[in-house]
Structures are given as structure tokens and as C-alpha cells.
Amino acid sequence: MFVGIKSTFEGLITVFKHLFKRAVTLEYPEKKRALNDSFRGKLEVNGCIGCGVCLKVCPTGAISYQKDGNAKVCNYKIDLKKCIFCGNCYYYCPTGAIKITKDYELASENKEDLILKYEGECRND
Amino acid sequence: MTLTTFKLNLGPQHPSTHGVLRLLLELDGEKILSCEPDVGYLHRGMEKMAEKLSYIQYLPLVDRIDYLAGFFYSELLCRIVEKALNVELSDKVRVIRVILLELNRIASHLLWIGAFLMDLGATSPFFYAFREREMILNYFEKLTGQRMMYNYFVFGGVRKDIEFLEDIQNIISILPQKLNDYEKIITENPIFKRRCINKGVLEKNVALDYSITGVNLRASGVDFDLRKNDYLYKGFDFSSVVLEGKDAWSRYKARILEIKESIKIISQALDYLSKNEKLEQKLINPINLKLDNGEYYQEIEAPRGIASCYVKSVGEDKPYRLKWRTGSYYSVNLLRKLLVGEYLNDAIAIAGSLDIILPEVDK
Numbered sequence: 001m002f003v004g005i006k007s008t009f010e011g012l013i014t015v016f017k018h019l020f021k022r023a024v025t026l027e028y029p030e031k032k033r034a035l036n037d038s039f040r041g042k043l044e045v046n047g048c049i050g051c052g053v054c055l056k057v058c059p060t061g062a063i064s065y066q067k068d069g070n071a072k073v074c075n076y077k078i079d080l081k082k083c084i085f086c087g088n089c090y091y092y093c094p095t096g097a098i099k100i101t102k103d104y105e106l107a108s109e110n111k112e113d114l115i116l117k118y119e120g121e122c123r124n125d
Numbered sequence: 126m127t128l129t130t131f132k133l134n135l136g137p138q139h140p141s142t143h144g145v146l147r148l149l150l151e152l153d154g155e156k157i158l159s160c161e162p163d164v165g166y167l168h169r170g171m172e173k174m175a176e177k178l179s180y181i182q183y184l185p186l187v188d189r190i191d192y193l194a195g196f197f198y199s200e201l202l203c204r205i206v207e208k209a210l211n212v213e214l215s216d217k218v219r220v221i222r223v224i225l226l227e228l229n230r231i232a233s234h235l236l237w238i239g240a241f242l243m244d245l246g247a248t249s250p251f252f253y254a255f256r257e258r259e260m261i262l263n264y265f266e267k268l269t270g271q272r273m274m275y276n277y278f279v280f281g282g283v284r285k286d287i288e289f290l291e292d293i294q295n296i297i298s299i300l301p302q303k304l305n306d307y308e309k310i311i312t313e314n315p316i317f318k319r320r321c322i323n324k325g326v327l328e329k330n331v332a333l334d335y336s337i338t339g340v341n342l343r344a345s346g347v348d349f350d351l352r353k354n355d356y357l358y359k360g361f362d363f364s365s366v367v368l369e370g371k372d373a374w375s376r377y378k379a380r381i382l383e384i385k386e387s388i389k390i391i392s393q394a395l396d397y398l399s400k401n402e403k404l405e406q407k408l409i410n411p412i413n414l415k416l417d418n419g420e421y422y423q424e425i426e427a428p429r430g431i432a433s434c435y436v437k438s439v440g441e442d443k444p445y446r447l448k449w450r451t452g453s454y455y456s457v458n459l460l461r462k463l464l465v466g467e468y469l470n471d472a473i474a475i476a477g478s479l480d481i482i483l484p485e486v487d488k
């Protein structure tokens with residue numbers, strides 16, 4: 001019984017000590033955590049050569065692109081509804097054309113906003 | 126079922142069922158006469174998905190089989206591919222993987238401590254355990270880019286060299302003090318003891334009959350730890366925690382002691398890394414990777430028991446069949462046996478003490 005009373009008392013002291021410490025949470029969205037350099041957020045594409053490695057490593061099929069008359073990559077689309085931010089395309093892109101950004105907020109009123117478009121429209125002239 | 130008994134659904138959305146587990150209980154007053162676990166609410170088709178994806182496409186997904194211990198499953202898939210292609214890991218890669226696996230084990234056990242105590246009605250330890258787990262997850266985020274879906278282990282090695290070792294040092298120096306804090310609040314607490322001691326007694330032979338592995342088995346007095354024979358852990362000095370109590374309380378105690386053992390392993394690994402060896406690894410090119418015709422199997426000691434992976438390949442770039450063995454699946458099955466004859470209040474304590482995690486069960 002003595003052990004019981006002692007341990008209850010010890011437990012209460014530990015809990016009360018914590019009462020006077022600062023809160024560890026932040027009030028989102030007013031305050032945000034600082035993100036690390038390796039954080040995997042939305043993707044950005046610039047200078048794709050159309051080798052197709054990203055299509056082969058993407059687990060969800062979120063990436064698609066076309067090639068125009070001059071074999072130039074166009075209409076590069078990343079569907080954020082499918083993307084799981086695994087970073088495979090970024091890790092295996094041989095030219096470093098795909099980059100990860102720290103932007104992680106995806107909420108949107110419009111479905112179309114969730115499809116990221118890069119490398120311009122296709123032109124067949 | 127007679128007129129005096131009735132059936133009760135515990136779950137699938139009951140707060141203490143850790144995800145979406147439905148237990149169909151037959152009760153006589155408060156006494157449980159039979160228990161029928163109903164699983165499958167979190168089924169995502171992880172095994173079928175593997176048949177349509179190449180190995181590298183499947184690798185980021187396996188972290189999601191058990192999102193509390195994702196490293197263990199990517200380790201398994203990587204080991205299968207390395208085994209098939211006869212790739213030996215260098216010592217440094219081994220040590221990096223051990224550090225991350227053990228940190229992941231600590232994070233998983235910490236969450237369990239918090240959630241288990243929450244089930245029993247103690248709110249404060251939940252927040253304390255989460256606060257310490259947060260340090261580990263922050264470190265994972267710093268290193269790998271995400272908090273739970275790491276995609277860091279690759280076939281033949283790791284994505285990049287390990288960094289921020291001072292963070293790990295910080296974690297393992299703080300944790301023992303915090304564990305003492307938990308023990309002060311929890312271990313000898315009379316209410317906690319009365320709810321756990323001699324509740325859910327799991328006899329050795331029952332545990333072996335039901336294929337229980339991991340901490341639950343070791344808390345029933347069977348010394349069986351795969352890490353002892355794993356080549357990943359070669360050269361590390363640690364002991365597997367074996368307790369004779371067999372009840373919910375000793376399963377709790379075993380997890381606390383296992384965290385301490387993990388800290389020991391990590392500090393040995395950090396000593397090794399302080400030599401500053403260069404990272405040497407033979408990475409396997411994953412594009413158009415094909416495994417030879419045959420069957421491959423690998424197992425590993427995950428936080429919730431043995432996790433293993435079986436792959437049958439017919440020489441294509443995808444597995445022909447892939448099967449996961451996860452510890453929780455067997456623990457859920459054990460509830461049929463353990464809950465019979467207990468009271469409804471104790472059902473929560475017993476189910477909680479087995480550390481069941483539903484994504485792992487349903488896959």
C-alpha cells in the first residue's frame with residue numbers, strides 16, 4: 001500500500017512539473033514549422049529531355065507528358081490528386097529537371113488547380 | 126446464444142480499437158463468452174498491387190503497410206532484391222540501417238505506450254510519449270524528407286549518407302530520463318497495476334500455437350529474437366528482453382526495457398559512425414530490374430513481431446506473387462482465445478497490450 005501511495009504521489013509531481021512548461025504545438029496557419037532542406041513537397045519541372053524514367057518509377061501514374069513535332073517535351077503534367085510525394089521521380093531524374101519544393105498546402109476550390117503544368121503547351125508548327 | 130446473453134460490437138470506430146477493428150463480443154452481463162474479430166476495414170490491396178508494379182515503383186508503397194514502423198518493410202523488400210542479386214551490404218550501410226530501424230522501433234513503442242495508457246484512461250502519458258516520438262520523427266524528416274513515408278532505403282544501400290548525428294545523440298541522451306518519468310507515473314501506479322497484472326495471461330504454449338512473435342512472445346518467457354541471428358546486427362552487443370510475467374503488465378514492461386536495449390544498440394552504432402568512414406555501396410539500378418525465376422523469402426524482427434516477405438518471380442520486372450507476414454495479424458487472432466472469460470473493461474486493456482495495428486493486419 002505504501003508503494004501505491006508513493007508512486008501515485010511521484011506520478012502527480014511529474015505531471016505537475018509539466019504544467020508550467022511551454023506548449024510544444026503551434027497555431028497553424030498563423031504559425032508554421034520551419035521545414036528542412038530535404039522536405040518533399042510539390043514538384044517543379046524545368047528542362048525535361050523526355051527520357052521517360054519518371055514514368056517508370058512513379059508508383060501511381062501521376063506524371064504524363066507529350067512530345068511535339070520537334071521531339072520537344074510539352075504538356076508535362078503532374079496530377080497532385082495521384083501524387084504521393086515519394087520523391088522517386090526526383091531521385092531518379094538523370095538531368096535533375098524535376099525538383100521538389102517545400103510547398104505542401106494542397107487545398108483548392110478547383111480540381112484543375114491540382115494538376116501542375118510545365119514545359120508549355122504543345123505546338124505542331 | 127441464449128436469452129441471457131447478448132452480442133455487442135466493439136468498434137469499428139471505437140476509440141480504443143487502434144484504427145478500425147471490429148470485435149463482435151458475446152456477453153453475459155459484463156463477462157465475455159466469445160469474441161469474433163472482424164478485420165479488413167483498412168484493406169488497400171498491398172499484395173495485389175505488387176503484381177502490377179515494378180520493384181522500384183512498389184518500394185515507396187511498402188512504408189504504408191505499417192505506417193508506424195515503415196523502415197522495417199522497406200528494409201524487407203530491399204533485402205529480398207539484394208538477396209536475389211547477391212549484393213552484400215558494406216558495414217557502414219548496415220550500421221545506418223540498424224540506427225534507423227532501432228529509432229523506428231523506439232518511436233513505435235513510444236506510440237504504443239501513449240495509446241495503451243490512453244486506453245486505460247491516463248491522458249498525460251499519451252502527450253509525453255508523443256513529445257518524445259516527435260523528436261525521432263523530426264529527425265527522420267530532416268534526413269529522409271518525410272515523417273512517416275521515408276522511401277530512404279534503396280536496393281543495395283541507402284538513398285544518401287546519414288547526417289545530423291548530433292540529433293540522434295541528443296535523442297538517446299534525453300530518452301532514458303524521459304523513460305524514468307514514464308515509469309514514475311505508470312509502472313508502480315496501483316490503478317494501472319490492478320488493471321494489468323494477471324490480465325490477459327498468455328501461456329507459452331498458447332503463444333506458440335497462435336504464432337505470436339516479438340515482444341508479446343518474449344513477455345511470455347520465450348527467448349526468441351530474430352535480431353540475434355540477423356547479419357544486419359552482427360557485432361552489436363545487446364540482450365533480448367525476456368520476462369516471465371505473461372500478463373499485460375509484463376508486456377508493458379518488456380516494451381520499456383526494449384526501448385532501453387535499442388538505445389544501447391544505437392549508441393554502439395554511433396560509436397562506429399564516429400570513425401567517419403566513407404559510405405561505400407553498390408546500388409542496384411532499379412530501372413528494368415528483373416529477378417531470376419524463383420522464390421525469395423526474408424524475415425526481420427519488427428516492433429510487433431516477425432515481419433516477413435515472400436516473393437515469387439517468373440523472371441519479369443514485377444513480382445508474380447508477393448505475400449507479407451505481419452505480427453499484428455496473429456495478435457488479432459489471439460483475441461478469440463485471450464478475451465474469453467474476461468470482463469468487458471479488461472478487454473480494452475488486453476487488446477491494447479498486444480500492440481495491434483490495423484493497417485498491418487489488413488494490408
